Amino acid sequence: MSFEMDQAEQARIKALLDDSLQDFDAATLSRLNQARQRALQLSERRRRSTWRRPALGLALASAMLLLLVPARTPPPPVEGGLPETSLSPSLSPLEIALLSDAEDLDLVENLEFYAWLELEEDWDGSS
Amino acid sequence: MIVASAAQGTGEVGRVREDARVLQRAALDGFLRQIERKALRMAELATRNVDDALELVQDAMLGFVRHYADKPQTDWSPLFYKVLDSRLLDFHRRRQVRNRWMVYFSDNRRPATVEDEADPLQAVPDLDGAQPLQRLEGSQAMADLQQALGQLPDRQRQAFLLRHWEGFDGATTARIMGCTEGSVKTHLSRAMHALRQRLENHR
Numbered sequence: 001m002s003f004e005m006d007q008a009e010q011a012r013i014k015a016l017l018d019d020s021l022q023d024f025d026a027a028t029l030s031r032l033n034q035a036r037q038r039a040l041q042l043s044e045r046r047r048r049s050t051w052r053r054p055a056l057g058l059a060l061a062s063a064m065l066l067l068l069v070p071a072r073t074p075p076p077p078v079e080g081g082l083p084e085t086s087l088s089p090s091l092s093p094l095e096i097a098l099l100s101d102a103e104d105l106d107l108v109e110n111l112e113f114y115a116w117l118e119l120e121e122d123w124d125g126s127s
Numbered sequence: 128m129i130v131a132s133a134a135q136g137t138g139e140v141g142r143v144r145e146d147a148r149v150l151q152r153a154a155l156d157g158f159l160r161q162i163e164r165k166a167l168r169m170a171e172l173a174t175r176n177v178d179d180a181l182e183l184v185q186d187a188m189l190g191f192v193r194h195y196a197d198k199p200q201t202d203w204s205p206l207f208y209k210v211l212d213s214r215l216l217d218f219h220r221r222r223q224v225r226n227r228w229m230v231y232f233s234d235n236r237r238p239a240t241v242e243d244e245a246d247p248l249q250a251v252p253d254l255d256g257a258q259p260l261q262r263l264e265g266s267q268a269m270a271d272l273q274q275a276l277g278q279l280p281d282r283q284r285q286a287f288l289l290r291h292w293e294g295f296d297g298a299t300t301a302r303i304m305g306c307t308e309g310s311v312k313t314h315l316s317r318a319m320h321a322l323r324q325r326l327e328n329h330r
Contacts, residue, residue: 010291016269017292021164028177032167035185036159043155043192047148 155196158203159188166211169288172277173215183218187211205295209303212285219281268326275325279318282306286314287322 024032166187170180187210195206276284282304289300290311301308 013272014292016272017168017288020168020269020273024164024167028167028181031181032163032184035181035188036156036163038185039159039188039192040152040156042189043196044148044152046193046196047151 154200158200162204162207165293169211170215172273172284173281174218175277179218183211183214187214190214205299205303208289208293212303215281215285271326275322278325279321283314283318283321286311287318290315
């Protein structure tokens, strides 16, 4: 007896299995659709987070620059009133740097998600 | 002038990114639509439970997106099935552990195993010249085939479905299953043997 499948056998099996794909009920297909949508959402989030990682690096570098430059260059003497370059006394340089890029606002707002994403990747990588 | 040019460049980059995003999403959506039902049927045959199967397929989709969505689209199919195969293996390992504990606490019977060595079908004699798989017809045949596939040991069933349903060649099937081509051939011959035996009434 041959354990190799001839073409007729293979075609018959394939046709039967293909036909069986029409047997899923509406509820199952709906859940399958939800699963696909979740996967697509994850793909979108990953794509956004990939683009934002360099932006975060740039923002942090800018913040460091803002922190270091004023420390090294003494401010010019001001005669009365606040210096003209002051943006707002309530915002830190880091906040100014982050808020200067509108796209990074999303990163700040979704920081927990991106942290979770990183953890997920680390976990997958170690498993 | 320079500022306007830079702004135009930024806008162009944004449009290119958006186009790439839309294309990637459409391609991914199309691919997942194409494989989702087959994946679900494979998982259902392996777990015999549609809820478990749906969960496994979702895990496989998420794992595929996390690790392989950036790979060339021509590689997506084997990569997806590699993830699914890995999830199915994990599922059976967990179930084996659970079964061992249940057996340990209930009685002293030996726990069931899915290892090929324990497959009682290996002792079943061959059927000379039989071609029952070729004569499968009708809805009863489909039910019988699904039942027979569901009763195969996991690795045999997976090798059979990847090779003869999904149409991967031996080398790709071996890569998906993380074994050698020789092992795939062994799994396939045992699967064929068992299926022909179980579908004997369709001769």
